[in-house]
Amino acid sequence: MKQMAQKEQTHIRIRAANPWPPEHGQEPTHIVLSAAEQAELARLAEVIVFETEGSQITPQGQSAGFLYLLADGVVRASHTLNHGDRQVVAFFWPGDLFGLAQAGTYVNSAEAVTSCRVYRFPIRKLEQFLLTHPKIQHSFFIKAIHDIRSTQRQLIVMGRFDVPRRLAIFLLDCSGHELYFDPATQILSIPMTRYDIADYIGTSAESVTRAMNTLESKGLIQRLAARAVELKRADLKAFADVE
Structure with a gap:
């Protein structure tokens, strides 16, 4: 609608x-x-x-x-x-x-x-x-470069990382958006379902759940609700080995 x-x-x-x-x-x-x-x-x-x-x-x-x-x-x-x-x-x-x-x-x-x-x-x-x-055209050009870089990074993630690391990188990416992440509490509100996440990181919804369990068992996240997660961002970055 x-x-x-x-x-x-x-x-x-x-x-x-x-x-x-x-x-x-x-x-x-x-x-x-x-x-x-x-x-x-x-x-x-x-x-x-x-x-x-x-x-x-x-x-x-x-x-x-x-x-x-x-x-x-x-x-x-x-x-x-x-x-x-x-x-x-x-x-x-x-x-x-x-x-x-x-x-x-x-x-x-x-x-x-x-x-x-x-x-x-x-x-x-x-x-x-x-x-x-031309100035606005330049802004669109910069956006195109940004999106190409993001796509190349996603290809590396999909090709070289296991599912828990793919999920860790996804959660870190989501935490870059201020409306969904509170830096004071380190709580991320995830707007999409685990089925969406699975179809994005190339796995099944069940594997997303298992990967969440893995991250939580390592002390990298704490699940507070179905779509609310407290992140240990520095530890997640170290685990995922990304900038």
Whole structure:
């Protein structure tokens, strides 16, 4: 179920770590556009709210006419193979762009993991806009580099790490999002199900549960509820052997 959002103050950020040293005052994890740039970009977009968990935003194989920027919430991108198996290829967080297309159709399905709000850009209008706004085009370029780095890292994780370490890295990644992790208490609220996590890290839901047990037995996490986990972040990083 989706509803049109009311007009509101625009605040557009793009989640991307710049590959070069950040400029003075720039956030290390986000590209913040000027108020004028945000307003210009927002004029192209339709703001849509998806209130129901599981709401489909882009169906795999459908004609791709839009690119999306996530403002609030979490979105899951998945690809269904010909024999019906599903692979979760990414989770999108506020500031992420999604709507990857090939030959004019969406490569993956995108569904709301939580209630979420998105900016929906008509792709042809956005292309023309970026050609005349090189600074904003540069921000999109930095985002593309960020996402390529993230994909390469995920390939290494999937190919070289066992399931407990894959899960540890996933939990550490989730802890980088302020709305779901409280640094004071070290408690992570996990927005997705263990089935989603399993389809992302390439295992079964049962193996995710066993990996949680392993991490807890090593004193790296403490489960407080079904989706609430206290993390020992330094110990998790040492266990996973990641930066």
